[in-house]
Amino acid sequence: MSYIDAKAAPRREDRLGTCIEFGGLIGDIAKPFCEGCLKNRSRAFSQGTICQLLPALAILTSLQETVVIAHGAIGCGGAVHSLGSSVRLGQWRSGDKNPKGALWLSTNLNEQDVTSGGEVKLREAILEADRRYRPDAIIILSTCVPGIIGDDIDSVTNDVKDQISAALLPVHCEGFKTKVMATAYDAIFHSFLRNVVDGRDETDFGVYDNEAAVAAEAIRRKRLVNLMNVSSMTGPDQNELTRLLNKLGLEVNMLPCDAHPDAFRKAPFAALSIGVCPTHDDYFMSYLEEKFGVPFVGGQMPIGIENTGTWLRQVAAKLGLQETAERIIESESAELNRALEPILPSLKGRTAMLSAGEMRTLATAVLLQELGMEILAVRPYHYDEFGAVEVEKLSGINPSIRLNVATAQPFEAVNMINRAKPDLYIGHNSDNVWAAKCGVSVLPIYGTNSIYSGYAGAYDIARRIRRHLANTSFNDKLSRNVRQPYRKNWYSEDPFKYIKGGELSA
């Protein structure tokens, strides 16, 4: 991958042609996407949303023994006050009974710094962070202000790296650089690959003091896999996927979320990298393959019954474990189906709309179809080739599903809800309230320390949906007593009327 020599990873728009503006039928996106017509679109009306800094913060503040420095104005990073609750939970899970929560600093760039530059302040922050907290790694996130005033975070980190003991990771995630927040994943992995994943093999350095130990380690590595978790995965999600991989006889090296930086150092020595979300980790896994020969599987999210099976089969095929995988899938599916039987009648024929990250939205929609529900609309936060697989599955069953590609943009959502009147909305944190105000029942699409992945996730999602449909009073009454901010005529207009452009780029 030639990208790695550059200081920053490329934008998803450029690397994958990713788009965030589309409205229409689900079958209608493939053609304009392939022709590149969706790349240069924009909205004449838009609402504040998520930039690449936020997923970067969510992942990086969860790392163990790591300090994150948000190099910018005092507000960039504030999101950690809510993101940090899952970090705290992660620390609790790994045995800390008085968890500190996410540790992050802001360089608090002020008017004076905007004029005279923020590099000195950043340098001092790095040096003091090393002294104060003695972390394994210090991550420097560049935000919009340093991006515009021209602070060179790479040269600052280069200058100080010999004075401190922590590994230094500059991450370029200036919000204005890309409109695809998923670029954050590439930005993070880019820095880890350049600064931490060095391929140094412990067995070459006398860590194992005899030949037998070295040989044992070599055997262990044949069953060691990198499991690429995502920040929207909860502890129970991680346990479920680990459970399934353990059943295949595999040992899991989990990263990036909640991991120690050592998990990255170990990654080149695994037998396989396993993605759980193609939009999340292709950048990292394909580099590991190219540079260290670690093969990977990554086309499938293990959310949904068939999807989980496909995911397991893909893993098994790479390691010659097909027969074991089939046995696992058979017994797991049978057990799940037995458990689902009494729940499914409550879900049958009920309608749903979903909104969140690309793969999450589409894979969860596929699961709901398996559970007997009818999908009215899906709203992935962005769209690119990774989503095409799930879009095909969905449109195969029902080509009249509406597809709206939008990073939140609740004004489009409420217009669609008003037309479609779904029974259930499954959406991203901060997105759900607008559906709630329409009187629709809501299941959050990730988080809340619940389980969504694998077979256990399929079961839990089903029973939670049944719970939400069993009492809709809260949102019913809410919708009758509060109003949305849009003028009345909005609901009779095309929900996508503000999307413009899209001609082939010159």
Add this chain to the structure above:
Amino acid sequence: MKNKFVERPRTFCALGGALITATALPDVIPIMHAVMGCGGSIYWNQYGSTGYLGAGYCGGLAAPSSNIQEKDIVFGGVERLEEQARSTIGLVEGGLYIIMTGCTPDIIGDDIHSLVRKLQAEGANIIGAETGGFRGDGYVGYDIVLSALAKGFVTPKGRRKTKKVNLLGIVPGQDAFWRGNLIKLRSLLGRLGIEVNSFFTEYDSLDGIKGSGDASLSIVASEFFGVKAAREFESAHGIPYCESPFPIGPAATEIFLRKIAAELKIPRRLVDSLVDEETKNYFRYVERIADAYNDLDWQRHAVVVGDANYAPAITKFIADDLGWLPEIMVVTSPVGEEDEPKINRVVEDLESRCPVHVVYESDPTEIKKHFWKYIPRRTDALHQDIFSPGFVIGSHLEREFASDIGADHLTVSSPVGNRVVLNRGYAGFDGSLSLIEDLLSVIAFQR
């Protein structure tokens, strides 16, 4: 304060403060002129730091935003802003639109004011404010928005209404209990016959704010926040202002009321009878908790961590009314050296004469170090004079510290991520009863 990094900042940026202030105002629609992530950053901060204050009518991810991109930064973003402002007015229903800028337009120098004048000339109810995040914290954003209202929205009036005031200094979001606090103070002032424009409560309206130019006084229930807005009301409308520390509890609230009454020349007997009645009422409740307070020894050593409103207010209340020992008071919001005497005065004037170490510090890790400077560590001696029974009244960032030192903990000051706040307020006589409930419930919860 030294110009350096901040660990886990307890505030929003100026744009964040401005956005939450605007969405707390009745019928006001914010239009952010910012990059796409500002809205999400601010909302997720709000989510985790203000007692789960939701988006409201048009906040959160519904807040209109120009979401400018690199090309707008290179070529200027005003064209995109104009498109966004026009589409917002066409789509979103509101009484007043406020354009507020993020860091990037402020750095590249986008001229929002020419656009505002152009739209005003076409009949739009719109004003603008430069609130780039690097201009300061959330408190600064509050002051900028209210100043912009005073300057660009409030109608100039020739005459003053003698008993009409504007109430400033309680900052939505930065104070998780802003609604409750404002309602408690406006109701107390109302009982002195004062008409109050408090901007943000269910009793306020956009028309009321527009007509606030005939107030005869701005009351700043803070000596730090809202002062700049009060000055703007003074320079734009000739309304004088009076600062008084944020009042929690009978002792502080009496001082507050007497100060306001003196400014407004309200007869002394009116104040006497209000204070009398409120004090009696306060003790009607306190009398019934006195049994447990004394039987179960509910007096505590305390560390108070809060902004320049809360730290002195809670310190005074627990020292002078609740009878606790506030050993250390940590002020987390920036206080210039010239303003330190204001904080020190509250401590020096404590009726209880409790000695309090005052510390100016925001970083949670450093606060722990300050604590150990003043409080002896546990040793292996048989008899030890340690910080016990202890209580830390602070933000959710002090949980770990409290647990480390074996103290109880209640989150009151920002960030408030482990409590849900609706109409609770701690200001005044009545509010302090809620604070007693919350503090003592932490202790009682363990029984």
